[in-house]
Amino acid sequence: MESTEQTARRDLIRICHLMYERSYVVSSDGNVSLRLDDGRILATPTMTCKGRMTEDLIAVTDLEGKSLNDRKASSELAMHLLIYRERSDVKAVCHAHPPHGTAFAVAGLAIDQPILSEVILTLGCVPLASYGTPSTNELTDAMQPLVKHHNALLMANHGAVAYGSDLWQAWDRLETLEHTAKIAILSRVLGGSRNLPADAIEKLINVREAAGYLGESARCQACGYLHETQLSCPSGDRPSVRAADVANGASKISLTREELVELLSQAVNGHDVR
Numbered sequence: 323m324e325s326t327e328q329t330a331r332r333d334l335i336r337i338c339h340l341m342y343e344r345s346y347v348v349s350s351d352g353n354v355s356l357r358l359d360d361g362r363i364l365a366t367p368t369m370t371c372k373g374r375m376t377e378d379l380i381a382v383t384d385l386e387g388k389s390l391n392d393r394k395a396s397s398e399l400a401m402h403l404l405i406y407r408e409r410s411d412v413k414a415v416c417h418a419h420p421p422h423g424t425a426f427a428v429a430g431l432a433i434d435q436p437i438l439s440e441v442i443l444t445l446g447c448v449p450l451a452s453y454g455t456p457s458t459n460e461l462t463d464a465m466q467p468l469v470k471h472h473n474a475l476l477m478a479n480h481g482a483v484a485y486g487s488d489l490w491q492a493w494d495r496l497e498t499l500e501h502t503a504k505i506a507i508l509s510r511v512l513g514g515s516r517n518l519p520a521d522a523i524e525k526l527i528n529v530r531e532a533a534g535y536l537g538e539s540a541r542c543q544a545c546g547y548l549h550e551t552q553l554s555c556p557s558g559d560r561p562s563v564r565a566a567d568v569a570n571g572a573s574k575i576s577l578t579r580e581e582l583v584e585l586l587s588q589a590v591n592g593h594d595v596r
């Protein structure tokens with residue numbers, strides 16, 4: 323019978339191939355990892371095409387990132403380790419550059435509008451972490467406050483990451499993220515999307531909690547959906563331009579106080595107006 327580690331290695335390769343076949347990555351983009359029960363991390367090696375991944379290429383590290391075999395793990399391993407540190411429930415992480423999700427990240431938009439009931443049930447809001455240079459602390463620092471409260475993140479001008487209790491859940495969440503972004507963009511082409519009303523969203527949140535799809539700790543994921551009803555977001559991160567404003571072609575955008583001050587500062591030739 324196949325051991326847990328053998329199954330994990332096989333699934334990791336299947337997900338790498340799926341990522342490449344679906345064009346969620348090209349060339350050597352993206353990285354995938356999982357945490358084994360003994361704490362070891364299996365990760366894709368750096369600079370390797372996910373379409374050509376084989377089991378013998380898998381890197382093994384400890385939770386501090388120390389290499390335990392002769393493969394050099396992804397340059398983004400620190401991002402994976404951050405997620406494992408912040409979320410004891412997470413056992414797998416998938417990072418890719420799926421075109422529609424990444425288009426949101428490039429446009430400076432979170433995927434946080436309540437346009438699809440199934441997405442509220444299974445994924446919740448996907449916030450946008452501000453830009454940080456890949457493979458540096460800038461990236462992990464930008465992501466850190468968001469990781470606890472969300473199951474997938476967009477990384478500004480970079481891509482997307484999703485995580486879950488096993489590889490398939492991490493993959494499913496990445497797939498849902500990309501599918502949602504695609505539908506949001508297509509609905510714009512058809513004239514704009516219509517958000518679900520607040521009472522429908524509350525019902526969905528109750529259903530997802532009763533069914534155990536997402537726990538109460540994820541309630542903050544409603545921040546983008548229920549911002550009118552003032553559910554607080556412990557991550558403190560609110561996207562500055564709401565996807566619905568863009569999706570509906572509205573000229574109105576919302577800014578936080580800090581962003582407004584920043585804009586005014588720029589408008590008066592760099593003078594600080596704070």
Ligand code: 13P
Pocket residue numbers: 350351352353366367368369370395396397398456
């Ligand atoms: P690695 O090849 O080091 O995993 O980096 C790929 C990537 O997508 C960086 O964002």
